[in-house]
Amino acid sequence: MLAAAVVFVASAPAQARDTPLGRLLHDDTQTVLVASHRACWKKASENALDGIRACIADGIDIVEIDVRTTRDGVLVLMHDETVDRTTNGHGAVADLTSTQVARLRLRDRGGGAGSALTRRRVPTFAQALAEIRGRALINIDVKAAGLDRIITAVVAARANRDVVLNVPIDVDPAVIVRARTLGIAVQPVYLERGSRVPSAVALRRAAALRPTAIQLIFDTPTVIDTARAETGTTHARLFVNTMARDIATGTPMNLSGPYLDTRAITDPDAVWGVLVDKGVTVIQTDEPWRLKAWLKAKGLR
Numbered sequence: 001m002l003a004a005a006v007v008f009v010a011s012a013p014a015q016a017r018d019t020p021l022g023r024l025l026h027d028d029t030q031t032v033l034v035a036s037h038r039a040c041w042k043k044a045s046e047n048a049l050d051g052i053r054a055c056i057a058d059g060i061d062i063v064e065i066d067v068r069t070t071r072d073g074v075l076v077l078m079h080d081e082t083v084d085r086t087t088n089g090h091g092a093v094a095d096l097t098s099t100q101v102a103r104l105r106l107r108d109r110g111g112g113a114g115s116a117l118t119r120r121r122v123p124t125f126a127q128a129l130a131e132i133r134g135r136a137l138i139n140i141d142v143k144a145a146g147l148d149r150i151i152t153a154v155v156a157a158r159a160n161r162d163v164v165l166n167v168p169i170d171v172d173p174a175v176i177v178r179a180r181t182l183g184i185a186v187q188p189v190y191l192e193r194g195s196r197v198p199s200a201v202a203l204r205r206a207a208a209l210r211p212t213a214i215q216l217i218f219d220t221p222t223v224i225d226t227a228r229a230e231t232g233t234t235h236a237r238l239f240v241n242t243m244a245r246d247i248a249t250g251t252p253m254n255l256s257g258p259y260l261d262t263r264a265i266t267d268p269d270a271v272w273g274v275l276v277d278k279g280v281t282v283i284q285t286d287e288p289w290r291l292k293a294w295l296k297a298k299g300l301r
Helices: 020-026 049-057 098-102 125-132 147-156 173-181 199-208 222-231 268-277 288-297
Strands: 033-036 062-069 075-077 105-107 117-121 137-144 163-168 185-191 213-217 237-241 282-285
Touching: 020 137, 033 288, 049 062, 049 125, 062 125, 062 282, 075 125, 075 147, 125 137, 125 147, 137 147, 147 163, 147 173, 163 173, 173 185, 185 199, 199 213, 199 222, 213 222, 222 237, 268 282, 268 288, 282 288
Parallel strands: 033 062, 033 282, 062 137, 137 163, 163 185, 185 213, 213 237, 237 282
Antiparallel strands: 062 075, 105 117
């Protein structure tokens, strides 16, 4: 259920805005930012340090990673509940120690039994933060980890200004207060399919948290218009995913109605162009290089 409590918090402190990307994220909220799904996995392995480096080298604004917790409490990068698809190992991350996970080798690109094994290893969250700090923004998709532990790790890495932290709309308000006080950008995730209340109500509650951005996952395109109406005075960015197919299975991801990478490849104006016209200013994609080139061609970056 969505939390009834609403908390108003101040804008992120100045130290969260002291890099060009930080200023883009917090101040110049009209510039469209490019986010790469699972750390530029097409040029490396999913959630790999090499993928992060590829994103940085190519000037991608935001690198998305997925975080889970090992049996002994270490935060590591892994999308799936198990390590089976993306490594040469087997079993749930939660059942493996950090030492066991560190010994695994990552499979190339999106993984799977037929993909080549590489020399790449599963990074810890701390390693990822050290790699990206000051070089790009990082969108943290928390799969299985406590938000307070994530925040503590971000502070320890001095990466406060570089992070966009995904949180549920019904997040404990104390988490929001702590994150924002530390200069960590928060991004409530609105899932239309799982919402028990009308979109306007849910998005109004999300906007009341005064987030840096709101991630929209929807079937109905008018959700974007509703979000823009509900967040207009907060200047929160709207974040939309255009990934079309699940990396593991190839099945449709159904994250953004008709706005899909598969169409954007041949008709970007009908996908990314429409989203930008609707006020979306962060687009996450499996085609970040195409999106970046399209934005440049349109004079939007």
